[in-house]
Amino acid sequence: MGLKTGLGRVARGFNTGVAALLEVPVLGPLMGKGFVVITYVGRRSGRTFSTPVNYRRKGNELLIGVAMPDKKSWWRNFLGEGGSITLHLNGADRRGHAVARRDERGRVMVKVRLDEAS
Structure with missing residues (x-):
């Protein structure tokens, strides 16, 4: 297994773990203050993807800083x-x-500017 393949597996495992922890009754709300799962449609593939990201919220806007964006x-x-983007925020999809x-x-x-109606 190459280094790039191995790192990809580690990242997927980490993302899966974070997403699962966000659903745990006591821990999820605490982690949800800084993490959210986003879902979007790929621009080229048309496939739907979900991944946890770290965010800061200011009213109806969320700011997501992308660490190591070139990777x-x-x-x-x-x-x-x-x-368009969907965020699983505070137990509901927005x-x-x-x-x-x-x-x-x-x-x-x-x-991210959240829709008023969602």
């Missing part, structure tokens, strides 16, 4: 005009619109 691709689905921006230092931030 990840999910955020690219939200470049330009952005796209829809929103996400837009990714890369700054001059290469850092990536995804801003």
Whole structure:
């Protein structure tokens, strides 16, 4: 197994573990203050993906900082005009619109505006 393949398996295992912990009755609400599972449709594949991410919330907006963005691709689905996203937030699915921006230092931030009706 190559290093890249091994790291991918570790990342998938970590993501699966975090997503599961978010559903645990006592631990989930505590972790949910900083983690959320996002679901989106891939821009090229058309497949649906879900992954846990770390976030900060300001009212009806969530900010997702993408650590090591060049090693990840999910955020690219939200470049330009952005796209639809679903977040499993506080035990319920909320829809929103996400837009990714890369700054001059290469850092990536995804801003999500939650829909009022969801």
